[in-house]
Amino acid sequence: MALTLYVDTARWRAHHKHVQEQFPGLVPVCKGNGYGFGHERLAEEATRLGSDVLAVGTTYEAARIKDWFGGDLLVLTPYRRGEEPVPLPDRVIRSVSSIDGVYGLVGARVVIEVMSSMKRHGISEQELPQLHAAIENVRLEGFAIHLPLDRTDGSDAVEEVIGWMDRLRAARLPLHTMFVSHLKAEDLARLQQQFPQTRFRARIGTRLWLGDHDSTEYRGAVLDVTRVSKGDRFGYRQQKAASDGFLVVVAGGTSHGVGLEAPKALHGVMPRAKGVARAGLATVNRNLSPFVWGGKQRWFAEPPHMQVSILFVPSDAPEPKVGEELVAHLRHTTTQFDRIVDR
CATH class of the missing domain: 2.40.37.10 (Lyase, Ornithine Decarboxylase; Chain A, domain 1)
Known part of the structure; x- marks a missing residue:
């Protein structure tokens, strides 16, 4: 006698494919309790989708899931000096949201988060000039911006991303890849059209795994x-x-x-x-x-x-x-x- 999660597997996977078609270069997110399905199950589903990168919440999650997913693992929680070291393979990419954090990850693969209107964490516009020296000793995988779910002020999510693209370009920083969160498919298409030299990769969890109720x-x-x-x-x-x-x-x-x-x-x-x-x-x-x-x-x-x-x-x-x-x-x-x- 149990609490059981029943899954209409064919329908569930058809939804995954639909989302993947809407968001080329999709990076599936598997964090927390694996959106109710568990880390192992979602790692298997991400492999089935042919994903080359899987985003996880913490280094501890990366350590647990590394044996279930053979591609790169992107840790979403930003690195901080003094954190407990967790043995991880080279295919793990760390998120960084401070200049100090970049200097603390010499030789590592990193994604640099910029400060969005979420105001949660990220590099500020004023810090951009300092990034040139900081990124010399890391392997930069790209930049990232985490956007709010609701925009009650009527602002445009695409314009916010464009603003950051312009700032990064003005600072002469490499713009080969930009990881984004909470954008619509049409928003992503607009950005890709405006910046054809940059690869935009949507990090998606809830919409992917839980979008078909x-x-x-x-x-x-x-x-x-x-x-x-x-x-x-x-x-x-x-x-x-x-x-x-x-x-x-x-x-x-x-x-x-x-x-x-x-x-x-x-x-x-x-x-x-x-x-x-x-x-x-x-x-x-x-x-x-x-x-x-x-x-x-x-x-x-x-x-x-x-x-x-x-x-x-x-x-x-x-x-x-x-x-x-x-x-x-x-x-x-x-x-x-x-x-x-x-x-």
């Missing part, structure tokens, strides 16, 4: 079902049942990521109102679970346990049976499955 589905198996009457006590905290119904024990708990949710940026009155309503319900121990039964998302009977969750299903709904599976609306990047099934 209907190709994957999580389901948790029902482990036990217990009928309860209104007022019956149950669970770790011995709460009372609010009405007649069923306590349904389903595979999937905190160790799987069930009950975990990343903060969201809310825009507009309605999303904010819903957020306030959910917070209010949580104060009286009413928390909606990700599990669906009888066409409705069901409430947690109590907070999820380590490996299972207990749901409350009211008596007017069909009684779940042990061995049946409940669809679970879970976020791939925070979920750890027990097993993956290709179909």
Whole structure:
């Protein structure tokens, strides 16, 4: 009995090919928990796509994945002096976002990140003159720019990249390759047309692996079902049942990521109102679970346990049976499955 990730493999892979056709020179990204699929699986899929470079989040991820992917590995987290050394092969490329970082990687293959409107990390325009001397002792694989997902000020992502291309060109720095993130296919085409001597390579994770929502589905198996009457006590905290119904024990708990949710940026009155309503319900121990039964998302009977969750299903709904599976609306990047099934 498990929390299972079901994959419509043919459909999933067809989506990968479609994205690859839209973004020539695509660099797949495999970081974190492997977007819910795991590092080994995504390394195999990147190999299937014929990718020559796979981007990972950290040096630790690079060390784990190096035996599963035979091409170059691009570490996205910028190098910092004093970081713990991790033994890595020469095919690993390090990202750098400071002049000091470039000087600290003598002989290494590097991609230099420039400061975008994200303002997360990157070389500033004022530092560009210092790069000439710094890059003499490294093997420069190109520059990179990481763009924001939303542009609420109405600015143009392509114009931001063009601005940096012009600055790099004015500083007489090599522009053979530019790695970009969060651009549309038509944006990439515009840039490639304007700068035909530069190879633009889109680093893509979410759109590639999770862009076709209907190709994957999580389901948790029902482990036990217990009928309860209104007022019956149950669970770790011995709460009372609010009405007649069923306590349904389903595979999937905190160790799987069930009950975990990343903060969201809310825009507009309605999303904010819903957020306030959910917070209010949580104060009286009413928390909606990700599990669906009888066409409705069901409430947690109590907070999820380590490996299972207990749901409350009211008596007017069909009684779940042990061995049946409940669809679970879970976020791939925070979920750890027990097993993956290709179909």
